[in-house]
Amino acid sequence: MMKKRLISGLLTVALGAGLLAGCGGSSSSGQEGGDRQDTSSVVVAMGPTSEPEAGFDPAYGWGAGEHVHEPLIQSTLTVTNTDLTIGCDLATEYGASEDGLTWTVKIRDDVSFTDGEPLTAEDVAFTYNTVKEESTVNDFTMLDYAEAVDDTTVLFHMTRAFSIWPYTMAVVGIVPEHAYDSATYGSNPIGSGRYILKQWDRGQQVILEANPDYYGEAPKMKRVTILFMEEDAAFLAAKAGEVDLAYTSATYSDQQVEGYNLASYASVDNRGFNLPAAGATTDQEGRTVGNDFTADVLVRRAINIGVDRQEMIDHVLNGYGSPAYSVCDQLPWYNEASQVEYDPEEAAALLDQAGWTMGEDGVREKDGQKAELHLLYSTGDSVRQALAADFAGQMEELGISCTTEGVGWDTAYDRALADPLLWGWGAHTPMELYNIYHTMEGTGTAQYSPYSNETVDTYMDQALASPDLESSYELWQKAQWDGSAGVTQEGDIPWVWLVNIDHLYWVRDGLQVAEQKVHPHGHGWSVVNNVDQWTWSQSGKD
Amino acid sequence: MTGKSRSCFFLNRRQSTLLFLLVSLVILAGITVAGVLLEEQAAVTDFTRTNLAPGRAFWFGTDWMGRDMFIRTIAGLSLSIRIGVLTAAVSAAAALVLGTAAATLGRRADSVISWCIDLVMGIPHILLVMLISIACGRGFAGVVAGVSLSHWPSLARVIRGEVLQLRNTPYILVAEKLGVSKLQIAGRHMLPHLFPQFLTGLILLFPHAILHEASVTFLGFGLSSEQPAIGVILSESMQYLTTGRWWLALFPGLSLVLVVGLFALLGERVRYLLDPSSVHE
Numbered sequence: 049m050m051k052k053r054l055i056s057g058l059l060t061v062a063l064g065a066g067l068l069a070g071c072g073g074s075s076s077s078g079q080e081g082g083d084r085q086d087t088s089s090v091v092v093a094m095g096p097t098s099e100p101e102a103g104f105d106p107a108y109g110w111g112a113g114e115h116v117h118e119p120l121i122q123s124t125l126t127v128t129n130t131d132l133t134i135g136c137d138l139a140t141e142y143g144a145s146e147d148g149l150t151w152t153v154k155i156r157d158d159v160s161f162t163d164g165e166p167l168t169a170e171d172v173a174f175t176y177n178t179v180k181e182e183s184t185v186n187d188f189t190m191l192d193y194a195e196a197v198d199d200t201t202v203l204f205h206m207t208r209a210f211s212i213w214p215y216t217m218a219v220v221g222i223v224p225e226h227a228y229d230s231a232t233y234g235s236n237p238i239g240s241g242r243y244i245l246k247q248w249d250r251g252q253q254v255i256l257e258a259n260p261d262y263y264g265e266a267p268k269m270k271r272v273t274i275l276f277m278e279e280d281a282a283f284l285a286a287k288a289g290e291v292d293l294a295y296t297s298a299t300y301s302d303q304q305v306e307g308y309n310l311a312s313y314a315s316v317d318n319r320g321f322n323l324p325a326a327g328a329t330t331d332q333e334g335r336t337v338g339n340d341f342t343a344d345v346l347v348r349r350a351i352n353i354g355v356d357r358q359e360m361i362d363h364v365l366n367g368y369g370s371p372a373y374s375v376c377d378q379l380p381w382y383n384e385a386s387q388v389e390y391d392p393e394e395a396a397a398l399l400d401q402a403g404w405t406m407g408e409d410g411v412r413e414k415d416g417q418k419a420e421l422h423l424l425y426s427t428g429d430s431v432r433q434a435l436a437a438d439f440a441g442q443m444e445e446l447g448i449s450c451t452t453e454g455v456g457w458d459t460a461y462d463r464a465l466a467d468p469l470l471w472g473w474g475a476h477t478p479m480e481l482y483n484i485y486h487t488m489e490g491t492g493t494a495q496y497s498p499y500s501n502e503t504v505d506t507y508m509d510q511a512l513a514s515p516d517l518e519s520s521y522e523l524w525q526k527a528q529w530d531g532s533a534g535v536t537q538e539g540d541i542p543w544v545w546l547v548n549i550d551h552l553y554w555v556r557d558g559l560q561v562a563e564q565k566v567h568p569h570g571h572g573w574s575v576v577n578n579v580d581q582w583t584w585s586q587s588g589k590d
Numbered sequence: 591m592t593g594k595s596r597s598c599f600f601l602n603r604r605q606s607t608l609l610f611l612l613v614s615l616v617i618l619a620g621i622t623v624a625g626v627l628l629e630e631q632a633a634v635t636d637f638t639r640t641n642l643a644p645g646r647a648f649w650f651g652t653d654w655m656g657r658d659m660f661i662r663t664i665a666g667l668s669l670s671i672r673i674g675v676l677t678a679a680v681s682a683a684a685a686l687v688l689g690t691a692a693a694t695l696g697r698r699a700d701s702v703i704s705w706c707i708d709l710v711m712g713i714p715h716i717l718l719v720m721l722i723s724i725a726c727g728r729g730f731a732g733v734v735a736g737v738s739l740s741h742w743p744s745l746a747r748v749i750r751g752e753v754l755q756l757r758n759t760p761y762i763l764v765a766e767k768l769g770v771s772k773l774q775i776a777g778r779h780m781l782p783h784l785f786p787q788f789l790t791g792l793i794l795l796f797p798h799a800i801l802h803e804a805s806v807t808f809l810g811f812g813l814s815s816e817q818p819a820i821g822v823i824l825s826e827s828m829q830y831l832t833t834g835r836w837w838l839a840l841f842p843g844l845s846l847v848l849v850v851g852l853f854a855l856l857g858e859r860v861r862y863l864l865d866p867s868s869v870h871e
Binding site for chain 1: 635636637640654655728810814815816826828829830831832833
């Protein structure tokens with residue numbers, strides 16, 4: 049009897065000790081969330097829209113398109129450096145002919161695809177001819193055809209001079225000619241990049257493993273798992289300690305996640321309104337084009353200096369953002385003359401000068417007409433909705449009555465021809481300036497919002513025709529403001545830029561994320577551009 | 591049964607039902623009118639008072655743009671009720687016309703209309719509402735078109751059955767023999783008989799219409815996001831649930847349930863009053 053009791057007592061003590069040890073163990077691992085056994089792998093949570101629908105095929109938008117990033121699985125000829133100038137990946141040297149119509153690129157001879165076949169100029173030429181034919185997301189009309197002269201030299205024959213071709217070369221991943229089948233390549237890509245696609249569970253995750261034969265510096269992260277989840281799920285995943293880096297937004301920035309810190313990376317992911325710079329008319333398709341109120345340049349100037357960008361950042365982005373003055377803030381082709389000071393009195397004076405005098409109800413009037421703006425934003429985007437609301441509030445203070453409306457992208461492009469729409473831009477190429485401000489052939493106005501200025505067009509045409517990239521930067525800057533004409537406050541100001549949205553991430557303590565390039569528009573793959581250089585620090589806390 | 595209900599407040603069943611009808615009608619009308627008056631205030635954003643929990647100043651709290659959720663909820667319910675009234679009226683009218691036509695215009699018309707009823711009933715409601723709403727360009731017009739064009743079949747079927755039954759009743763047959771025209775029979779002899787069924791069906795369409803309006807908007811195929819619709823409020827609130835802002839979903843959701851419940855009870859009670867078998871209880 050005594051014996052039995054003793055044994056049961058001992059067992060109880062042992063069980064209790066076990067439980068305690070168990071608790072202790074779990075609580076300690078909970079506290080040191082950053083302390084991980086495996087120091088060569090990382091789990092990243094991205095939004096569901098980051099999952100490439102057509103797979104990892106550069107011809108169908110992988111790495112390119114609206115949201116540019118490095119293709120990781122494939123190599124590119126050039127890369128963009130952290131300051132957004134051009135560096136080399138496969139290319140050893142590159143240059144354009146005097147007339148800009150031929151680009152010659154020499155490539156490394158020591159690169160092979162992950163199936164063992166060497167990567168030659170033939171593959172490069174094949175890739176570019178394929179994307180020219182197939183690409184639905186990028187414009188390749190400036191390329192006539194690509195041709196391999198020998199194993200390491202590629203010639204690009206252009207249809208027109210295109211000095212910023214190196215920026216295009218930085219987003220096109222090179223595919224193997226011998227193993228490319230457009231039907232299967234997207235889900236089974238073979239490349240020569242830093243990572244190999246190990247597994248892709250559609251709608252859930254992508255697993256990348258380091259390429260053991262990579263020609264450059266060996267990736268430090270051997271295994272990268274990308275999970276696709278909604279923002280709230282990503283937040284909960286971070287809270288549960290299931291991911292090492294999770295995207296998030298200003299909505300969550302006042303939250304605390306134990307074992308994680310909130311990392312904020314600067315971006316050119318800007319938001320701005322187009323201000324139609326022409327009077328209202330109806331075009332052949334029956335759409336209203338132009339806006340009688342914003343057609344007056346003085347009104348557009350008043351709006352540009354009458355908006356307090358910092359207030360917007362504090363109100364809507366919880367402080368995680370920077371004022372935007374152009375579509376390309378801080379990029380090599382940015383003209384600092386774009387920057388303006390918030391000056392509501394000057395804005396009011398400009399409106400008075402334009403003939404819009406303050407009415408009794410606090411709304412300005414001119415010839416019996418009320419000063420009104422109908423602001424559009426893409427429905428379902430809470431940040432844009434809040435930005436539009438804050439902008440509307442600030443405009444009301446200036447005496448401009450505002451209404452806001454959420455619209456779907458199916459109608460937004462047409463509606464924006466007549467009313468200001470809150471856009472998001474910010475790409476790693478000066479071509480964006482061209483797309484926004486350059487007059488289109490045929491219509492006599494720019495693509496997204498009525499505007500046209502010959503001087504601006506000429507600078508951009510010259511920039512594209514410039515024989516080398518360095519000198520084209522200056523011309524792109526002059527297109528924005530050359531001292532007498534441009535798209536800045538002193539110029540035509542056909543768009544008002546508001547904020548650059550910082551990209552926010554929950555980062556597990558101990559994860560050293562390598563220095564980030566200024567992030568482009570799109571809160572997705574950009575963050576893992578240099579995942580091969582990420583490391584885990586030895587101790588979870590330092 | 592009848593004796594017991596007298597004990598409370600000296601009202602019989604009929605009186606208490608009437609009182610309930612009156613009170614709920616006043617509540618619903620009050621919400622509707624208040625919502626119309628508050629519409630402008632519901633859109634007011636103020637970034638100095640964002641994300642406040644429910645309190646004395648803001649009964650339902652505020653959202654991420656500093657909008658007063660109580661005012662938004664009232665405006666949203668009002669919008670829902672107005673859409674509900676409009677769509678229920680359109681649906682009920684369509685159901686009445688089609689149901690009567692099916693039963694009186696002969697076999698061929700009946701089979702065509704019955705086929706239409708089966709067709710529309712065969713497609714899940716929410717899917718049909720979404721499709722019609724998108725086809726009509728979303729927004730207010732899209733939602734009204736979507737909800738009213740998809741809710742008539744069940745009522746139409748009931749009315750058709752009722753009319754079929756009525757057609758063979760002796761008094762109708764006699765009227766026919768006496769040479770009364772079809773239109774007159776339908777108007778004078780059938781409609782009064784159909785009225786209780788019709789009115790109950792009409793009122794019971796409300797909750798359906800309101801719920802479908804809210805859900806199609808919640809899914810992003812209905813009203814646009816700047817409008818103070820309950821569906822918009824609920825879908826926005828989903829984003830903030832994980833950060834602990836429970837009030838954004840709870841109060842508007844509860845209010846929607848209450849309004850819908852009120853309508854359902856209203857329909858029920860109206861039936862008691864109008865149905866000959868229960869009218870004297």
